[in-house]
Amino acid sequence: MPDNGLLPTPSQTVGPFFHYALPYAGGPEVVPAWRPEAITVRGRVLDGAGAPVGDALVEIWQADGTGAVPARPGGYKRAGHGFSGFGRCETDAAGAYWFSTLKPAGIGAGAPYIAVLVFARGLLKPVRTRLYFPEDAAAHGTDPLLAEVPADRRGTLIAEREEDGAYRFDVRLQGERETVFFAI
Amino acid sequence: MTHPPYLYPGYKSTVLRAPARELVMPKLGPDSVELTSPVFGHQELGRLDADLTKQHAGEPMGERIIVTGRVLDASGRPVRGTLVEIWQANACGRYVHLGDQHPAPLDPNFTGAGRCLTDDEGRYRFVTIKPGAYPWRNHPNAWRPAHIHFSVFGTAFTQRLVTQMYFPGDPLFAYDPMMLSIPEQEHRDLLVARLDMDTTEPEWALGYQWDIVLGDTPMED
Numbered sequence: 001m002p003d004n005g006l007l008p009t010p011s012q013t014v015g016p017f018f019h020y021a022l023p024y025a026g027g028p029e030v031v032p033a034w035r036p037e038a039i040t041v042r043g044r045v046l047d048g049a050g051a052p053v054g055d056a057l058v059e060i061w062q063a064d065g066t067g068a069v070p071a072r073p074g075g076y077k078r079a080g081h082g083f084s085g086f087g088r089c090e091t092d093a094a095g096a097y098w099f100s101t102l103k104p105a106g107i108g109a110g111a112p113y114i115a116v117l118v119f120a121r122g123l124l125k126p127v128r129t130r131l132y133f134p135e136d137a138a139a140h141g142t143d144p145l146l147a148e149v150p151a152d153r154r155g156t157l158i159a160e161r162e163e164d165g166a167y168r169f170d171v172r173l174q175g176e177r178e179t180v181f182f183a184i
Numbered sequence: 185m186t187h188p189p190y191l192y193p194g195y196k197s198t199v200l201r202a203p204a205r206e207l208v209m210p211k212l213g214p215d216s217v218e219l220t221s222p223v224f225g226h227q228e229l230g231r232l233d234a235d236l237t238k239q240h241a242g243e244p245m246g247e248r249i250i251v252t253g254r255v256l257d258a259s260g261r262p263v264r265g266t267l268v269e270i271w272q273a274n275a276c277g278r279y280v281h282l283g284d285q286h287p288a289p290l291d292p293n294f295t296g297a298g299r300c301l302t303d304d305e306g307r308y309r310f311v312t313i314k315p316g317a318y319p320w321r322n323h324p325n326a327w328r329p330a331h332i333h334f335s336v337f338g339t340a341f342t343q344r345l346v347t348q349m350y351f352p353g354d355p356l357f358a359y360d361p362m363m364l365s366i367p368e369q370e371h372r373d374l375l376v377a378r379l380d381m382d383t384t385e386p387e388w389a390l391g392y393q394w395d396i397v398l399g400d401t402p403m404e405d
Binding site: 006007008009010011012013014015016017018019020021022047048049051053055059061062063069070071072073074075076084085086104107108110113115117119120121122123124125126127128144145148149153173174175178179180181182183184 | 185186187188189190192195197198199200201202203204205207208209210211212213214215216217218220221222223224225227228229256257258259260267269270271273279280281283284295296297333335341342344345346347348362365366370371372374375395396397398399400
C-alpha cells in the first residue's frame with residue numbers, strides 16, 4: 001500500500017454506447033496492412049454460451065520487431081510508416097475484431113507477445129490477457145509469465161495460424177476453454 | 185481492492201460474460217510490455233475535443249457544466265500528459281447511438297464525446313452539459329443515474345481504466361446495479377463528483393471536481 005493510501009478509482013463497465021466515442025479511424029491499423037512485414041491478427045470474443053460478444057472493445061499494446069516499445073506520441077494519428085504499438089478495434093455483430101500490426105520480438109527471457117485488453121457491456125472491469133505466437137514454441141518454454149499458467153490452459157494464449165497467414169486469437173470470456181486472464 | 189467483481193448477477197449481462205476461472209496472478213507481476221503505456225500527443229487531438237458544447241453550429245440544450253479533476257497514481261503523484269476520453273448521454277438521457285432508441289429526443293447540437301490530455305498537474309478539464317438519467321432493460325423499471333463515462337490510460341497498460349463519474353446526491357444510486365456492484369459504500373463514493381463553487385463560473389456553468397486515482401504503478405527501477 002502507498003503511504004498516503006489513496007484508493008484506486010473503481011472500474012465500471014464500458015457499456016453498450018461507446019462506439020461513437022472510442023473507436024477511431026485507423027484504430028485497428030497499428031501498421032498499415034500494405035507494409036510487407038505487416039501481420040494480421042483476428043479473432044472473436046465469445047461469451048459463456050459460445051455466443052458472439054458483438055459490443056466489445058479490444059485493445060492491444062506491444063513491442064516492435066526489435067523488442068522496442070514505442071515511447072513517443074502516435075496512438076491516434078500515425079504517419080503511414082509509423083508503428084504506434086497501440087491498436088483499438090470494436091467487435092462486429094459476429095464478435096469479430098482484427099488488427100494489422102507487426103510481429104513483436106521477445107524482450108529478455110520472454111517470448112514475443114501482444115498484450116490484449118477486452119472491455120464490454122457486462123464486464124465490470126476489463127479482462128487482460130496475452131497473445132503468443134504458435135511458431136515460438138521453444139521460447140514459450142522460458143517465458144516467465146507462461147510458466148505461471150497451468151499447462152493445460154496455456155493453449156488458450158497461443159494464436160493459431162490460418163491459411164492466409166493471419167493469426168487467429170479467440171477470447172472466450174467464460175466456459176469451455178475459457179481464455180486465461182491475468183491479474184496484472 | 186475497490187473494483188467490482190466480474191460476476192454481479194444484479195447486472196444481468198455479467199452472468200455469461202464474467203470469467204469463471206481464477207485469474208492467474210504472476211508472482212513477479214508483468215515483466216515488460218504492460219509496464220509501459222501508449223503515449224498520445226496534443227497534435228493528435230482536435231481543438232474543440234474538450235468542449236462538448238462547441239462541437240456543432242448551435243449550443244446544446246441542457247445545464248452547462250465544467251467537469252475537472254486530477255489523474256493521480258496511488259502515491260498521489262500527478263499523471264501528466266495522459267489521454268482522458270469521455271462520452272455521455274444528452275440532457276434528455278439519450279445517446280447518439282443506434283442502440284439507444286428509447287423515446288427521448290436527440291439534440292442536433294450535442295454528440296457527447298470528448299478527449300483531452302492531462303496537464304503538468306495531472307489535470308483534465310471538460311465543458312459539457314449535464315447528462316440525463318435514462319432507462320435500460322436490466323430489470324423492470326431500471327434507470328441509470330446520470331453519469332459520464334471516462335477512459336484513462338496512465339503510465340502503464342496495467343493502469344488502464346474505464347469507469348463512470350456520477351453526480352452528487354442522485355436518488356437513483358440506491359437502485360443502480362452498476363453502482364451497487366462495488367461492494368463497499370466508501371468505494372462507491374469514489375465515483376461521485378463534488379460540486380465546487382470555485383470551479384463554478386458565475387452566470388455561466390456549474391463546476392464539478394472529480395479526481396481519478398489509477399492503481400499501483402508497477403515496481404519502478
